[in-house]
């Protein structure tokens with residue numbers, strides 16, 4: 001279980017996140033939805049240790065992970081697939097994937113091979129590109145690479161920041177299917193940040209709506225899907241592209 | 243013709259020395275964003291430490307290895323003390339710190355080894371070779387071969403090993419590298435250590451030709467830096483090519499104009515490059531998908 005307990009984040013002197021409370025239970029996909037600039041990425045980056053929260057604690061299965069730098073947080077079992085994919089364009093697909101388990105690589109070389117096989121089974125289209133540079137892949141393949149790389153460390157929870165960004169609907173649904181596999185087959189918890197609310201509500205168990213750095217609505221998928229405020233603000237005109 | 247050949251040989255020899263420094267510069271710069279102006283001092287430390295061991299009766303090969311190891315350790319210590327604790331300040335401050343470190347190391351060199359130039363017998367004792375009218379010092383050939391071997395080793399290290407891929411990831415996208423579990427501070431330590439070792443090798447290689455003094459590091463370091471800038475500041479091959487060019491430029495301008503002006507001419511070229519081709523003279527348009 002991931003527990004976020006009163007977390008606030010400042011960037012410079014500006015308070016971006018205001019006492020955020022939420023949790024992800026084992027076996028759940030939790031969606032965080034909100035408009036541009038609502039603080040979604042700031043929240044994920046804080047969970048991943050890229051920002052240090054100015055108040056509150058983050059606990060992952062009884063282990064406090066807040067206050068650690070990002071390179072330690074991933075060792076503790078939280079993996080972030082950042083906004084814009086951020087794959088290493090100068091590295092091959094294989095190198096990208098293997099770096100995903102940096103902290104374990106030297107200790108568990110066999111696991112590296114196993115995980116590589118597992119990820120390639122999950123994303124077969126990456127197989128033929130193993131020796132290609134990450135920068136040469138299509139947008140959809142890059143997103144799969146970014147997710148695969150995030151899974152290489154066998155995280156307890158994986159955070160995805162707008163994986164659908166700039167992708168064709170068909171690819172978006174492929175990625176959503178993968179999230180179900182991650183949840184069901186790997187048993188990994190998932191936090192999915194999306195502007196494509198319709199898509200997010202297809203796969204999540206719980207959803208939180210964030211606005212100006214505060215969680216304003218939360219509930220199960222069905223509750224959120226039928227919430228009038230959500231319908232008018234996020235599922236109305238905006239869902240046209242989904 | 244003979245002169246031309248002689249200048250080429252000499253130019254490539256000093257250029258190879260600058261190249262080793264330039265590789266250190268570019269590696270540290272790519273990984274940490276810092277221009278390490280203490281880089282040249284490691285040539286001094288390497289050379290003088292090696293001479294000290296040789297004079298104490300150690301065999302040449304052992305002296306060289308110890309000198310490289312000691313220089314690398316000092317490089318690591320510099321990174322862990324002067325750089326690490328200032329890591330969150332601006333890059334400009336970090337660069338100024340490296341200038342301070344440079345002055346400090348030079349001062350230590352002066353205290354330990356004094357002002358007298360010191361000599362080192364060449365590793366390979368051979369008569370000079372006559373080739374197309376030029377007289378080639380066997381040490382020059384040795385320097386060139388060492389450079390080629392090191393380039394091959396570095397290529398394998400950066401391109402074919404796992405830790406090398408982590409270093410390249412850190413160069414490209416330090417934030418994403420951090421998300422992989424790569425500690426940028428470890429990579430920074432690695433870069434400084436590697437650069438110090440390369441500097442030491444350069445110092446040890448040049449000493450049989452020019453002798454070593456406590457202040458030898460400055461000019462070598464600056465020339466290595468110029469080589470890196472001319473080569474575009476982003477790749478080892480670029481830095482090496484730039485440094486070889488600096489070596490050639492220096493000997494040719496020294497030979498055809500005046501040795502008195504050869505340094506000035508080198509810097510003139512640096513300024514021209516910065517002005518007209520700020521990405522280095524080997525820069526080419528590179529397409530990249532985002």
Ligand SMILES: Nc1ncnc2c1ncn2[C@@H]1O[C@H](COP(=O)(O)OP(=O)(O)OP(=O)(O)O)[C@@H](O)[C@H]1O
Nearest residue numbers: 011016034035036037038039040041042043083195
């Ligand atoms: N580095 C920064 N410096 C200053 N302000 C920042 C910085 N990063 C984010 N912000 C501010 O924090 C707020 C939240 O930004 P954040 O990127 O978390 O939004 P988001 O919900 O992810 O938006 P989007 O959907 O566009 O990705 C915004 O007002 C943004 O301007």
Ligand SMILES: [Mg+2]
Nearest residue numbers: 040041042083
């Ligand atoms: Mg965002």
